[in-house]
Amino acid sequence: MSTSDSASPAFRTLAELERAGAARVPSAVWDYIQGGAGEERTRAANREAFHRCALLPKLLAGVERIDPTTTFLGSSVAVPFFLAPTAYQGQVHADGEPGTFAAASEAGVLAVLSSLSSFSLEATAQASGESPRWFQLYLQPEFSRTVELVQRAERAGFRALVLTADVPLLGVRDRQAQEGFGIDAPVPLGNGPEFVSPARGPTREGTSYRLRAEAASDWGVLGKLRSVTRLPLVVKGVLRRDDARRAVDGGAQGIIVSNHGGRQLDGAPATLDVLPGIVEEVGGRAEVFLDGGVRRATDVLIALALGARGVGIGRPVLWALGADGGAGVARYLRLLTAELVNSMAQLGVSTPADLRPDLVRG
Ligand SMILES: Cc1cc2nc3c(=O)[nH]c(=O)nc-3n(C[C@H](O)[C@H](O)[C@H](O)COP(=O)(O)O)c2cc1C
Numbered sequence: 001m002s003t004s005d006s007a008s009p010a011f012r013t014l015a016e017l018e019r020a021g022a023a024r025v026p027s028a029v030w031d032y033i034q035g036g037a038g039e040e041r042t043r044a045a046n047r048e049a050f051h052r053c054a055l056l057p058k059l060l061a062g063v064e065r066i067d068p069t070t071t072f073l074g075s076s077v078a079v080p081f082f083l084a085p086t087a088y089q090g091q092v093h094a095d096g097e098p099g100t101f102a103a104a105s106e107a108g109v110l111a112v113l114s115s116l117s118s119f120s121l122e123a124t125a126q127a128s129g130e131s132p133r134w135f136q137l138y139l140q141p142e143f144s145r146t147v148e149l150v151q152r153a154e155r156a157g158f159r160a161l162v163l164t165a166d167v168p169l170l171g172v173r174d175r176q177a178q179e180g181f182g183i184d185a186p187v188p189l190g191n192g193p194e195f196v197s198p199a200r201g202p203t204r205e206g207t208s209y210r211l212r213a214e215a216a217s218d219w220g221v222l223g224k225l226r227s228v229t230r231l232p233l234v235v236k237g238v239l240r241r242d243d244a245r246r247a248v249d250g251g252a253q254g255i256i257v258s259n260h261g262g263r264q265l266d267g268a269p270a271t272l273d274v275l276p277g278i279v280e281e282v283g284g285r286a287e288v289f290l291d292g293g294v295r296r297a298t299d300v301l302i303a304l305a306l307g308a309r310g311v312g313i314g315r316p317v318l319w320a321l322g323a324d325g326g327a328g329v330a331r332y333l334r335l336l337t338a339e340l341v342n343s344m345a346q347l348g349v350s351t352p353a354d355l356r357p358d359l360v361r362g
Pocket residue numbers: 032033034046084085086087114115116136164236258259260261262263291292293294312313314315316318
């Protein structure tokens with residue numbers, strides 16, 4: 001394998017990947033990617049929660065073949081991890097979302113497209129192959145605009161809608177404020193300038209502040225969405241058992257336990273810490289996913305052993321995109337998949353279904 005240099009930013013390890021991304025992505029965009037909210041306690045907690053868990057490998061487990069494939073909401077995928085939705089990928093590399101999605105599709109990996117993509121959802125869909133893709137939805141101030149986005153996603157072949165519900169407004173992001181990314185000037189949006197970006201702050205009305213559409217919504221929004229689409233709904237941003245129950249009662253077929261990578265409410269818990277309670281609450285009525293701080297294949301195994309159906313990865317995908325565009329994402333997915341197969345062999349499991357809580361000591 002070639003070594004890293006400026007012409008060929010090949011990376012072999014996660015540390016090299018992060019360095020390659022940092023070297024190529026403009027510093028304001030890099031701070032936007034890396035940053036969390038406030039003192040970044042929640043961002044750090046996501047990693048610490050994985051570090052507190054030990055894996056207990058099984059010996060002589062009769063593992064001759066490793067099959068990491070699984071299904072997410074009935075669609076076959078090559079691995080139990082997916083690409084979490086992240087905004088503005090055109091700022092990270094000229095290949096943008098079409099580059100990321102082509103690489104994911106080639107690898108059979110599920111990718112979720114942000115409402116705030118740099119390229120349109122149609123252009124991204126066209127660059128993707130047959131592998132499943134989901135669309136992440138931000139509610140728009142007028143429901144008719146939300147419906148427009150939903151219908152476009154449906155027509156473009158996205159197979160599920162991921163409603164992100166944890167952005168009543170953008171979190172308090174000090175690194176972003178210092179660099180001004182998306183704050184001093186709006187960042188161009190691929191789906192059309194009429195769709196609102198959460199970077200817009202609250203508007204003052206007398207003594208109160210008006211927030212974005214999510215803040216004004218209640219769980220009835222799931223019924224409203226169900227009445228305009230047949231796509232399955234996944235609610236992203238769940239951290240409480242009662243919210244998980246409301247999502248499922250409202251017809252969600254999936255839940256993503258997420259604190260937005262520690263970018264929204266600083267002080268929110270690590271996702272891994274709340275996962276087991278939410279899995280118990282949902283009781284198999286919906287598929288439970290998790291994101292936040294998943295970096296190594298062993299993190300994927302820990303989350304699955306504690307009941308996740310799959311896990312989403314945010315920042316490292318952007319490091320890979322920044323390092324070498326779509327080719328970087330393809331390379332990253334190959335490396336992480338190889339690491340996953342290796343770790344499954346070490347742990348003594350041959351399929352994701354073999355992952356049980358007794359394999360983890362928390
Ligand atoms: C740069 C960046 C942009 C993001 N944009 C979105 C977005 O548009 N919609 C969304 O639902 N989540 C967004 N997220 C959150 C991710 O989907 C995911 O929850 C988080 O990144 C997972 O944590 P990780 O980065 O530690 O893997 C974004 C995250 C990052 C880092």
